[in-house]
Amino acid sequence: MGKIHLEKVNKCFGDIEVIPSIDLEIEDGEFVVFVGPSGCGKSTLLRLIAGLEDLTSGKIFINGQDVSNSAPAKRQLAMVFQSYALYPHMTVYKNIAFPLKMAGIDKSEIDKKVKAAAKVLNLTDYLERTPGQLSGGQRQRVAIGRAIVRQPSAFLFDEPLSNLDAALRVNMRVEITDLHKQLKRTMIYVTHDQVEAMTMADRIVVLQAGNVEQFGTPLDIYNNPINKFVAGFIGSPKMNFISVHDAKQLGAFEIGIRPEHMNISKTEGRWRGVVTVAEHLGSDTFLHVKTEGIGTIVTRGDGELNINYGDIVYVTPNLNKIYRFNEKGLSF
Amino acid sequence: MATTQTKTLSRIMNLPAIVLLFIWMIVPLTMTIYYSFQRYNLLNPSRRGFNGWFNYEFFITDPAFFAAIGNTLLLVTGVLAITIIGGVLLGLLLNQAILGRGIVRILFISPFFIMPTVSALIWKNMLMNPIYGIFAHISEFFGVPPTDFFAVIPLLSIVIIVAWQWLPFATLILLTALQSLDQEQQEAADMDGAGIFSKFYYITLPHMSRAITVVILIETIFLLSIFAEILVTTNGGPGTASTNLTYMVYNRALLQYDIGGASAGGVIAVILANIVAIFLIRSVGKNLEA
Numbered sequence: 142m143g144k145i146h147l148e149k150v151n152k153c154f155g156d157i158e159v160i161p162s163i164d165l166e167i168e169d170g171e172f173v174v175f176v177g178p179s180g181c182g183k184s185t186l187l188r189l190i191a192g193l194e195d196l197t198s199g200k201i202f203i204n205g206q207d208v209s210n211s212a213p214a215k216r217q218l219a220m221v222f223q224s225y226a227l228y229p230h231m232t233v234y235k236n237i238a239f240p241l242k243m244a245g246i247d248k249s250e251i252d253k254k255v256k257a258a259a260k261v262l263n264l265t266d267y268l269e270r271t272p273g274q275l276s277g278g279q280r281q282r283v284a285i286g287r288a289i290v291r292q293p294s295a296f297l298f299d300e301p302l303s304n305l306d307a308a309l310r311v312n313m314r315v316e317i318t319d320l321h322k323q324l325k326r327t328m329i330y331v332t333h334d335q336v337e338a339m340t341m342a343d344r345i346v347v348l349q350a351g352n353v354e355q356f357g358t359p360l361d362i363y364n365n366p367i368n369k370f371v372a373g374f375i376g377s378p379k380m381n382f383i384s385v386h387d388a389k390q391l392g393a394f395e396i397g398i399r400p401e402h403m404n405i406s407k408t409e410g411r412w413r414g415v416v417t418v419a420e421h422l423g424s425d426t427f428l429h430v431k432t433e434g435i436g437t438i439v440t441r442g443d444g445e446l447n448i449n450y451g452d453i454v455y456v457t458p459n460l461n462k463i464y465r466f467n468e469k470g471l472s473f
Numbered sequence: 474m475a476t477t478q479t480k481t482l483s484r485i486m487n488l489p490a491i492v493l494l495f496i497w498m499i500v501p502l503t504m505t506i507y508y509s510f511q512r513y514n515l516l517n518p519s520r521r522g523f524n525g526w527f528n529y530e531f532f533i534t535d536p537a538f539f540a541a542i543g544n545t546l547l548l549v550t551g552v553l554a555i556t557i558i559g560g561v562l563l564g565l566l567l568n569q570a571i572l573g574r575g576i577v578r579i580l581f582i583s584p585f586f587i588m589p590t591v592s593a594l595i596w597k598n599m600l601m602n603p604i605y606g607i608f609a610h611i612s613e614f615f616g617v618p619p620t621d622f623f624a625v626i627p628l629l630s631i632v633i634i635v636a637w638q639w640l641p642f643a644t645l646i647l648l649t650a651l652q653s654l655d656q657e658q659q660e661a662a663d664m665d666g667a668g669i670f671s672k673f674y675y676i677t678l679p680h681m682s683r684a685i686t687v688v689i690l691i692e693t694i695f696l697l698s699i700f701a702e703i704l705v706t707t708n709g710g711p712g713t714a715s716t717n718l719t720y721m722v723y724n725r726a727l728l729q730y731d732i733g734g735a736s737a738g739g740v741i742a743v744i745l746a747n748i749v750a751i752f753l754i755r756s757v758g759k760n761l762e763a
């Protein structure tokens with residue numbers, strides 16, 4: 142029971158309009174990721190849904206109920222903050238129990254629920270510690286524990302993994318995805334990291350300057366980006382954009398080619414260039430090629446590719462996989 | 474950094490300051506202890522000599538002694554209670570975005586800059602005076618006979634004056650603690666369904682515990698030796714109603730010219746201060762550990 146519906150949601154801070162007008166329909170049990178560059182309003186949008194910011198105009202419905210003016214606690218939502226926001230003077234047990242205690246649930250019931258949540262999150266051995274004695278990943282799990290114990294209708298995550306190191310981030314990504322499969326609750330997850338968005342989401346909302354650019358499944362957005370911004374934002378390394386005569390030849394104002402949709406050859410091809418950077422990742426090789434006609438393009442080859450800095454290479458795009466954009470940056 | 478060489482060097486560099494501080498402390502203390510065992514009255518300076526424990530016995534058996542200890546403790550706890558409760562409330566108020574917050578903050582801090590004698594005199598003559606004090610005018614306006622504060626409630630009056638001076642200090646320390654309270658923690662408490670009072674009790678107050686401890690410890694040190702306010706207002710009276718230990722020592726030394734007895738009182742005051750300090754460190758000091 143976690144259907145969230147936004148209707149003409151608008152938010153201004155003073156004279157600055159952060160979110161002009163957003164309509165969004167999030168289905169029950171869905172994992173939705175808000176992704177966009179910093180300052181695009183994704184965190185503000187999440188805080189509006191949570192009730193931590195007041196709407197300037199528009200309406201928010203949760204399970205069909207208008208909650209636009211309800212207090213955060215009344216919305217049946219739980220939130221995991223970027224800084225975890227654990228209560229430093231309370232033990233892990235008390236941290237997780239806090240929302241239940243505030244709801245006035247009796248002690249034995251609280252005890253049962255906290256122990257159950259701790260078990261799900263592998264925190265049973267740490268219940269008597271304070272947050273200061275935990276590692277980053279454990280704190281993250283306590284924050285999640287505090288959120289799940291209340292059995293909210295939806296979870297909100299505000300860049301929860303950005304304070305963790307790279308290896309831990311990958312682990313927690315998997316853990317949160319697993320948790321979503323287990324709990325089958327609606328989750329809204331804010332991130333600026335498009336890898337997190339692609340790997341975790343059922344559907345992605347790509348935001349820019351407070352507007353929804355595209356809303357769809359990860360692969361749909363990857364394969365059919367609606368405009369140049371979405372095309373450039375989703376995918377790593379970024380898509381190459383070419384607007385010189387090659388684009389005209391292919392019948393577009395501008396074309397985009399993803400690094401993975403090109404062939405690299407040492408002997409022949411469409412574009413000739415010099416390798417200025419060669420990144421050997423083991424599984425892949427990323428080459429930055431400075432071409433004569435179309436500027437520097439980034440291309441991806443397999444890991445065994447034996448090409449180094451300064452080599453001359455030929456790059457040929459896979460013409461079935463190019464994206465065409467018109468003058469306004471819209472794809473067609 | 475902490476190589477043997479730098480350690481030795483830093484010790485040598487520290488030595489002059491430590492030696493100076495040690496002399497500063499040990500000379501008066503030894504002299505006080507020495508005089509406390511001497512028969513030495515300025516009214517009869519020729520009659521001197523070792524006096525055994527007589528000075529202590531005489532000081533302790535003085536009927537004013539237990540009254541003075543009681544007054545000292547009442548003074549300290551009364552002022553602490555007012556400044557901490559008031560300081561927390563004012564801190565919460567000043568932490569809000571109110572109009573002219575900068576000016577209001579400066580106004581709040583100003584009593585701390587006024588010297589104790591001056592502020593006590595202002596309270597005595599302009600506020601609490603039963604004939605032309607502002608409080609007298611106010612009570613007359615409502616048809617209530619004015620109170621002669623220093624005659625009727627001498628100790629409480631002094632507590633009010635001292636609390637007025639120390640409230641800004643407490644407010645300032647507690648305000649800085651409030652400002653360092655994490656915004657997201659409060660939002661998390663909002664999401665968890667904590668109301669305004671639960672939030673204060675479970676989140677804000679524990680966060681401020683360290684600052685409150687600092688206020689208690691620092692204020693206690695100064696409040697044990699309150700003197701100027703008593704001297705310029707009640708002179709310890711009526712009777713011994715507002716005499717604290719410090720005032721009693723002053724009384725013995727400079728009104729009765731009994732140097733030996735005053736020294737004994739001073740040593741007792743030092744012992745009392747140490748008992749209070751140990752008690753405080755035991756009870757609230759754990760808050761200071763990280």
